[in-house]
Amino acid sequence: xxxxxxxxxxxxxxxTYEVVQDTYKNNSEYRVKGFLSxxxxxxxxxxxxxPLLGTIKDYEVQPNDRFILAIGDVAGRRRIAESILARGxxxxxxxxxxxxxxxxxxxxxxxxxxxxxxxxxxxxIGDFCLMNLHAIVGHDSILGNxxxxxxxxxxxxxxQTGEECYFAMQTATGPKVKLGNRVILSxxxxxxxxxxxxxxxxxxxxxxxxxxxxx
Numbered sequence: 001x002x003x004x005x006x007x008x009x010x011x012x013x014x015x016t017y018e019v020v021q022d023t024y025k026n027n028s029e030y031r032v033k034g035f036l037s038x039x040x041x042x043x044x045x046x047x048x049x050x051p052l053l054g055t056i057k058d059y060e061v062q063p064n065d066r067f068i069l070a071i072g073d074v075a076g077r078r079r080i081a082e083s084i085l086a087r088g089x090x091x092x093x094x095x096x097x098x099x100x101x102x103x104x105x106x107x108x109x110x111x112x113x114x115x116x117x118x119x120x121x122x123x124x125i126g127d128f129c130l131m132n133l134h135a136i137v138g139h140d141s142i143l144g145n146x147x148x149x150x151x152x153x154x155x156x157x158x159x160q161t162g163e164e165c166y167f168a169m170q171t172a173t174g175p176k177v178k179l180g181n182r183v184i185l186s187x188x189x190x191x192x193x194x195x196x197x198x199x200x201x202x203x204x205x206x207x208x209x210x211x212x213x214x215x
Contacts, residue, residue, distance in 0.1 A: 001028075001029055001030070001031060001064065002029060002030050002031075002064050002065075002066045003030075003031060003032075003033035003062065003064050003065050003066065004020060004024070004030055004031065004032045004033060004066055004067075004068060004092065005033050005034065005035075005036060005053065005059075005065050005066070005067050005068070006020070006032070006034070006035045006036070006067075006068050006070050007035075007036050007037075007056060007067055007068065007069050007070055007071060007080055007084065008035070008036075008037060008069070008070040008071040008072075008080075009035035009036070009037040009039075009042045009043050009049075009052055010037070010039075010042055010072070011072075012070045012071065012072040013035055013037070013070040013071075014046065014049060015070075015114075016068060016070035016094070016112060017032065017035075017049060017050070017070075019094060019096050019112070019114060019115070020032060020068065020094065022096065022097060022098075023094060023095070023096060023097055030066070032050050033050065033053065033065070034050040034051040034052060034053040035049070035050065035051070035052050035053065036052070036053055036054060036055065036056045036059050037052060037055065037056065038055045038056050038057060040052065040055070056080055056083065056084075057083070060087075061084065061087045061088055061089045065089060065090070066090055066091070066092045067084055067089050067090065067091045067092065067110075068091070068092050068094055068110075068112065069081055069091065069110050069112070069128055069130075070112065072130075072148070074146060074147070074148050074164045074165075074166050074182075075164065077128055077130070077146050077148070078128070078145075078146045078164065081110060081128050081146075091109050091110035091128075092110070093107055093108070093109055093110060093111045093112075094111070094112045094113070095107070095111070095112075095113040096113055096114055096115040096116075096117070097115075098115035098116055099113045099114065099115060099116065099117045099118070099119075099131075100117070100118045100119070101113065101118075101119045102118075102119060102120055102121045102122075102123070102139075103121075104121050104122045105119045105120065105121065105122065105123045105124070105125070106122075106123070106124045106125065107119070107125045108124075108125055108126045108127035108128070108129065108145070109127050109128070110127055110128040111125055111127070111128065111129050111130070111131075112129075112130045112131065113125075113131045114131060114132045114133045114135070114151075115133055116133055116134045117131045117132070117133065117134060117135045117136065118135075118136045118137070119131070119137050120136070120137060120138045120139035120140070120141065120157065121139040121140070122139060122140050123137050123138065123139060123140060123141045123142070123143070124141070124142045124143070125137065125143050126142070126143055126144050126145035126146070126147065126163070127145045127146070128145060128146045129143050129144075129145065129146065129147050129148065129149070130147075130148045130149070131148075131149045132148075132149065132150045132151045132153075133151045133152075134151050134152045135149040135150065135151060135152070135153045135154075135167075136153065136154045136155065137149065137155045137159075138154070138155055138156050138157035138158070138159060138175070139157045139158070140157055140158040141155050141156075141157065141158060141159040141160065142159070142160045142161065143155065143161055143165075144161045144162045144163040144164070144165060144181070145163045145164075146163050146164045147161055147163065147164060147165040147166070147167075148165075148166050148167065149167045150166075150167055150168050150169045150171070151169050151170075152169055152170045153167045153168075153169065153170065153171050153172065153185075154171075154172040154173070155167070155172075155173050156172065156173050156174050156175040156176070156177065157175045157176070158175055158176045159173045159174075159175070159176070159177050159178075159179070160177075160178045160179070161178075161179040161180075161183065162179060162180045162181030162182070162183065162197065163181045163182070164181060164182045165179055165181070165182065165183045165184070165185075166183075166184045166185070167185045168184070168185055168186050168187040168188075168189070169187055169188070170187065170188045171185040171186075171187070171188065171189050171190065171201075172189075172190045172191075173185075173190070173191055173192070174190075174191065174192035177191060177192060177193065177194060177195070178194045178195075179191075179194070179195045179199075180195060180196045180197035180198070180199065181197045181198070182197060182198050183195050183196075183197070183198070183199050183200075183201065184199075184200050184201065185201045185206070186200065186201065186202045186203075188204070189201045189202050189203055189204065189206045190204045190205060190206055191205070191206035191208070192205065192206075193205075193206070193208065195208055196208075196210075198210060
């Protein structure tokens with residue numbers, strides 16, 4: 001039997017737990033062991049959840065552990081995933097039974113796909129990406145590692161993104177748009193233009209500005 005350990009116990013972690021419950025309810029090989037969080041009182045006031053096992057930084061990885069990365073912060077996702085991998089941890093890819101993943105799509109490791117999302121034909125979802133409720137990645141698109149697509153976002157067909165991109169709620173890209181690394185689309189924004197690394201997109205049509213220097 002494998003023990004599922006959810007990394008993060010905030011709102012994203014608790015929502016992910018619900019998806020885990022639905023996805024693995026008929027699978028006797030897996031059980032939820034609990035959460036890890038560096039905020040030790042994060043579950044205070046919340047009932048009906050598995051226990052907090054300790055902090056992420058101090059947790060000793062066990063052979064039967066299988067991790068799910070339920071961290072909303074993009075940069076934090078990479079840091080935590082790499083920390084667990086360095087300790088020999090293995091990650092699950094979690095795809096809701098209510099999501100639609102086309103037969104020819106490719107999904108990386110450590111990915112979470114929430115209910116009612118759609119991944120189109122021949123799309124490629126990189127490692128440790130997160131797609132929230134009703135997110136769409138169109139056909140032939142490439143979503144770079146550690147990127148996050150929030151609820152009601154649409155990446156048009158053949159969109160390509162770099163790593164650590166963040167699409168806030170109700171954002172969209174036009175077809176064949178190319179985005180660099182660490183691009184942020186702010187709430188409700190749309191871009192039909194290519195976007196360079198470390199850029200911030202705001203508005204409709206999206207106004208592009210530099211966000212920060214490359215790391």
